[in-house]
Amino acid sequence: MSSGPVRYVRYLLFAAVGLALFFFVSRSALPIPETIGSKLNPSNYKDTSTSTSSSSSSHGNAATSKEHTNGVPGNGSALQGERVNATFVTLARNSDVWDIAKSIRSVEDRFNRNYHYDWVFLNDKEFDDNFKKITTALVSGNTHYGVIPKEHWSYPEWIDQDKAAKVREDMGQKKIIYGDSESYRHMCRYESGFFFRHPLMLNYEYYWRVEPSIELFCDISFDPFRFMKENDKKYSFVLSLYEYFDTIPTLWDSVKKFMSNHPEHIAKGNSMGFLSDDGGKTYNKCHFWSNFEIGHLEWLRSKEYLDYFESLDHDGGFFYERWGDAPVHSIAAGLLLKKEQIHFFNEIAYYHIPFTHCPTGEQLRLDLKCHCNPSENFDWKGYSCTSRFFHVNDMKKPAGYEDES
Ligand SMILES: Nc1nc2c(ncn2[C@@H]2O[C@H](COP(=O)(O)OP(=O)(O)OP(=O)(O)O)[C@@H](O)[C@H]2O)c(=O)[nH]1
Numbered sequence: 001m002s003s004g005p006v007r008y009v010r011y012l013l014f015a016a017v018g019l020a021l022f023f024f025v026s027r028s029a030l031p032i033p034e035t036i037g038s039k040l041n042p043s044n045y046k047d048t049s050t051s052t053s054s055s056s057s058s059h060g061n062a063a064t065s066k067e068h069t070n071g072v073p074g075n076g077s078a079l080q081g082e083r084v085n086a087t088f089v090t091l092a093r094n095s096d097v098w099d100i101a102k103s104i105r106s107v108e109d110r111f112n113r114n115y116h117y118d119w120v121f122l123n124d125k126e127f128d129d130n131f132k133k134i135t136t137a138l139v140s141g142n143t144h145y146g147v148i149p150k151e152h153w154s155y156p157e158w159i160d161q162d163k164a165a166k167v168r169e170d171m172g173q174k175k176i177i178y179g180d181s182e183s184y185r186h187m188c189r190y191e192s193g194f195f196f197r198h199p200l201m202l203n204y205e206y207y208w209r210v211e212p213s214i215e216l217f218c219d220i221s222f223d224p225f226r227f228m229k230e231n232d233k234k235y236s237f238v239l240s241l242y243e244y245f246d247t248i249p250t251l252w253d254s255v256k257k258f259m260s261n262h263p264e265h266i267a268k269g270n271s272m273g274f275l276s277d278d279g280g281k282t283y284n285k286c287h288f289w290s291n292f293e294i295g296h297l298e299w300l301r302s303k304e305y306l307d308y309f310e311s312l313d314h315d316g317g318f319f320y321e322r323w324g325d326a327p328v329h330s331i332a333a334g335l336l337l338k339k340e341q342i343h344f345f346n347e348i349a350y351y352h353i354p355f356t357h358c359p360t361g362e363q364l365r366l367d368l369k370c371h372c373n374p375s376e377n378f379d380w381k382g383y384s385c386t387s388r389f390f391h392v393n394d395m396k397k398p399a400g401y402e403d404e405s
């Protein structure tokens with residue numbers, strides 16, 4: 001038996017060791033994922049579950065998006081760990097709910113669970129409660145739901161609707177893809193000229209477009225929004241290809257008219273070589289596949305882009321032909337931006353039926369835990385325009401590309 005004072009010293013020692021152990025265990029245990037932490041925070045939960053519908057003023061992204069004025073492009077440390085003022089954006093119908101759920105799961109697992117960027121959903125009709133419930137549960141950032149104003153999803157007054165209906169009938173008979181669809185035309189026109197002007201989008205600087213049923217095959221180990229901002233990129237892509245000529249027979253004539261009316265909008269050092277093989281006389285039909293896009297909203301809201309869109313829109317090809325938002329965005333990026341402002345994300349592995357972008361480079365795929373089959377990579381195959389993009393930008397193709405062509 002120990003005597004009194006010795007016993008007290010021992011009790012004190014036990015207590016100190018116990019406290020130290022408790023402190024160590026409580027600090028080193030698996031952290032509560034931030035996502036769960038933020039979902040449990042009552043103010044965040046309220047914002048998510050009361051996300052807006054068609055109203056613009058109640059849009060609550062201000063607290064979760066950060067404006068950076070001190071970021072030096074190209075200086076990785078300037079914005080280290082901070083988010084950019086950016087959002088995911090999806091145009092969808094209520095019936096797309098399970099297909100978009102799949103896309104969200106993929107984007108969250110591979111990227112957004114670590115960043116919690118917001119997600120804006122847009123629809124020409126009200127989103128129903130089921131759509132909102134399922135998508136809000138899956139997105140780790142705040143969700144916002146917007147109805148598209150009627151004037152952004154209808155015929156402008158200069159369009160002859162009988163002529164447009166006749167075109168749809170003819171294109172349907174010729175079995176041109178979506179040739180007979182009226183809603184597809186409104187969708188393409190909306191994505192070309194309006195989504196970035198929706199009230200819910202106005203407070204953001206960058207967007208990442210996500211469509212239903214896409215897949216991401218690799219971890220995204222960096223913040224692409226931040227990369228865009230730091231490197232002054234305005235538009236980016238992962239897949240490029242040739243457009244069906246029958247959907248855009250007079251698009252290039254319309255573009256040439258715009259170029260001659262607005263030479264001041266055409267960038268020096270642009271990517272004309274990506275779009276045309278004869279210095280601009282004809283369009284080679286190359287375009288970036290716009291179902292994936294990360295881009296600068298303020299560029300789309302610029303006078304240059306809006307003049308371009310309005311000029312094309314007045315020529316009527318969204319309705320009298322079937323101009324897609326992919327060639328419309330791509331031609332704008334190719335002519336209004338300096339070529340260095342367009343970026344190809346090799347690291348972002350992506351699938352939208354029927355094409356796959358699987359990063360070239362085995363070590364990269366292993367490091368990023370990719371599960372795509374590199375032999376399915378579309379980039380270096382004959383119908384892709386990505387080789388041309390590399391050529392125009394004097395870029396060296398990644399090692400191993402020959403095995404995938
Ligand atoms: N709200 C709404 N969204 C639509 C409508 N039509 C298409 N969308 C959305 O617009 C996007 C493009 O439509 P999709 O049906 O995916 O077209 P796609 O087959 O991918 O077209 P391609 O890429 O040209 O092959 C998707 O996000 C759709 O959910 C519509 O009538 N209303």
Ligand SMILES: [Mg+2]
Pocket residue numbers: 211212291352
């Ligand atoms: Mg799609």
